[in-house]
Amino acid sequence: MVISREEKEYLIKELIIELHAKYDGSHKNLIVPRCPYCGKEGGKFGIYVGVETDKKKPFMTHCFKCGHTTKDVNQFLTDIGRSDLKLEEHASFAPVQIPEFFRLEEQEIDDELCVVEMPKSWKRCFRNDYLKSRGFVNDDYDYFPVGTTRGLNFKFDDYVIFQVIDSGDVVGYVSRHTWSKDDIEEYNNRAKRNGKYQIRRYSNSTENDFSKLLYNYDAIIEDETDTVILVEGIFDVIALTRKLILYDNHRVVPVATFGKKISDTQIYKLQSKGVRSVIIAYDADATDAINKTAIQLNEFFDVTIAKLMGNGKDFDEMDFWEVYDVFAYNLKTPIEFKLNTLDEKI
Numbered sequence: 001m002v003i004s005r006e007e008k009e010y011l012i013k014e015l016i017i018e019l020h021a022k023y024d025g026s027h028k029n030l031i032v033p034r035c036p037y038c039g040k041e042g043g044k045f046g047i048y049v050g051v052e053t054d055k056k057k058p059f060m061t062h063c064f065k066c067g068h069t070t071k072d073v074n075q076f077l078t079d080i081g082r083s084d085l086k087l088e089e090h091a092s093f094a095p096v097q098i099p100e101f102f103r104l105e106e107q108e109i110d111d112e113l114c115v116v117e118m119p120k121s122w123k124r125c126f127r128n129d130y131l132k133s134r135g136f137v138n139d140d141y142d143y144f145p146v147g148t149t150r151g152l153n154f155k156f157d158d159y160v161i162f163q164v165i166d167s168g169d170v171v172g173y174v175s176r177h178t179w180s181k182d183d184i185e186e187y188n189n190r191a192k193r194n195g196k197y198q199i200r201r202y203s204n205s206t207e208n209d210f211s212k213l214l215y216n217y218d219a220i221i222e223d224e225t226d227t228v229i230l231v232e233g234i235f236d237v238i239a240l241t242r243k244l245i246l247y248d249n250h251r252v253v254p255v256a257t258f259g260k261k262i263s264d265t266q267i268y269k270l271q272s273k274g275v276r277s278v279i280i281a282y283d284a285d286a287t288d289a290i291n292k293t294a295i296q297l298n299e300f301f302d303v304t305i306a307k308l309m310g311n312g313k314d315f316d317e318m319d320f321w322e323v324y325d326v327f328a329y330n331l332k333t334p335i336e337f338k339l340n341t342l343d344e345k346i
């Protein structure tokens, strides 16, 4: 059945009123609080309103409580007593797969987090030579809590320690040694020979798995934040916020996944706040990881990829115009990006 755009929009509007439905985070499904077939409450009844694919037809419905599925929109409209909305043309659908309605399935996404204590003697700081050398300005200290143990906790001497916050709670910390990679390596080579302790570049909390965390998550405001820029680490988030002046801009929020990959829990966390589009901005060398992440995200969001220049610069090493160019001229669709990076490999 071909449904015109106008018909579709009209029908969606009617169904929202009739069934008290609302869009889920992906905007591809309507969630109905009470199943019209079994009467169970709890938002387990979904209506697919995304684009038509091989397996998913607009307005197919499914209840995850009673298992009732309808594939024919007119049948469904009759069932809910709205034959007046029936669409003219009739066609039978090929067998369809049940769409993955967000939050409807009894999925075992584990997003439980415990509160984490900061290392002993940690205190916030509002100036720091190392952070200054990485471009930190006053706002950065205000918006992104960071501190040191001020020489009172030898395990964290020479580290800066960032809080990872979720719903206002500290759920982790990332501490980064302030020496350069080369200096750390040199020290460690000597330490190895002398049987001394090695220095770790990072020394992070261990209570919550980092695949369940997103840095800067609280900056995403439900129904206000439309777009998330996905980056690898804390310094990328802060550099982007500073360079694009996003401190109080909640429409676009940079968020770090702590590495070049995203987990189901992290996807769920973005969805549950109603994020619609995601820009992947991982390092230029991470093409395979970017392609993989794009496929994962494409199911749930509008995905674009910010193609960083191949000069190996991180966001905090770029100047404003370099960052600007990335987002103004170098956004690719997943397919463009894939084709683009194929060229480079040949």
Ligand SMILES: [Zn+2]
Residues within 6 Å of the ligand: 035, 036, 037, 038, 039, 040, 045, 063, 064, 065, 066, 067, 068
């Ligand atoms: Zn039901």
